[in-house]
Amino acid sequence: MDDQEAAAIAAGLPAHLAAQMQDEVLSAGTELERLERLLSDAVDQLLERFGRAHALCVAVDGVPAALREGLDTELRGAMTALQFQDMASQLVVHARRRLATVADCLGNLAVGEEEEGCELQWVSRACPVAQRAVDAGSVELF
Amino acid sequence: MRSILAVDDSASMRQMVSFTLRSSGYEVIEAIDGQDALDKLGSREVDLVLTDQNMPRMDGLTLIRQLRGLERYKRVPILVLTTESGDEMKQAGRAAGATGWMVKPFDPARLLEVVGKVLPQ
Numbered sequence: 001m002d003d004q005e006a007a008a009i010a011a012g013l014p015a016h017l018a019a020q021m022q023d024e025v026l027s028a029g030t031e032l033e034r035l036e037r038l039l040s041d042a043v044d045q046l047l048e049r050f051g052r053a054h055a056l057c058v059a060v061d062g063v064p065a066a067l068r069e070g071l072d073t074e075l076r077g078a079m080t081a082l083q084f085q086d087m088a089s090q091l092v093v094h095a096r097r098r099l100a101t102v103a104d105c106l107g108n109l110a111v112g113e114e115e116e117g118c119e120l121q122w123v124s125r126a127c128p129v130a131q132r133a134v135d136a137g138s139v140e141l142f
Numbered sequence: 143m144r145s146i147l148a149v150d151d152s153a154s155m156r157q158m159v160s161f162t163l164r165s166s167g168y169e170v171i172e173a174i175d176g177q178d179a180l181d182k183l184g185s186r187e188v189d190l191v192l193t194d195q196n197m198p199r200m201d202g203l204t205l206i207r208q209l210r211g212l213e214r215y216k217r218v219p220i221l222v223l224t225t226e227s228g229d230e231m232k233q234a235g236r237a238a239g240a241t242g243w244m245v246k247p248f249d250p251a252r253l254l255e256v257v258g259k260v261l262p263q
Contacts, residue, residue: 043154051161076250079158083247086152087225090196128196129225137227137245139256142236 019110025103029096036092043085050078080136087129094127144261145169145186149179149193149205150223155246159192159223162250163257176200180208187214190261195224195231203238210239219260223248 057063057071146168148159160170171188173179175197195202202222209215219241227245235243241260
């Protein structure tokens, strides 16, 4: 859907329906914000616990080298996987920006300020997160 | 001890990068965005800069351009660690003066390998 099509659809909305839709969109934005905080809190706790586990392993004498090496490998793998939170956070922030744009537009329609439809300032840039998995990314030296 | 400035607006990313580098004996200074990085580099020097791209106040490419404009940072390695994987952005990084481009998520062993490779002996 391009900007003109979206504006035409928005312009045809009754004010009361625009107000209800704005409420829904704002609620979705709030829920995404809560999701972002939950993810952040969970990852902070996981990192702290992984760090403590690693420190314990290093501090204890007599841990067989093979076990220590295995734990290091698993910890490194966990650290790569935990970076999902950074990517998820960027996706959530981008989605919230899009929702805020739609909510603003619906808000204008709800109070009848935009009889001809609203000027949609779409979030034009695609989200920088294109990854579909948490496998380690590429490295390029110039 | 070699020192590295890690620049990222995500606290968890800074924590993971710092843990990885410190556990291999590097001193790590953290900055929350490009502007904070410039402020911190005003009072001390580092051997390598590892920066994210998308950050508030000042992004990674702007930081690189600013640093390359300073005599003492003309040859210091600067690695970009970002979710951005597009060729256009990578080329912009190269043109700005980045030494390398790493796409998140990073593998700790690979990060250490790259850091060891680009740090001057």
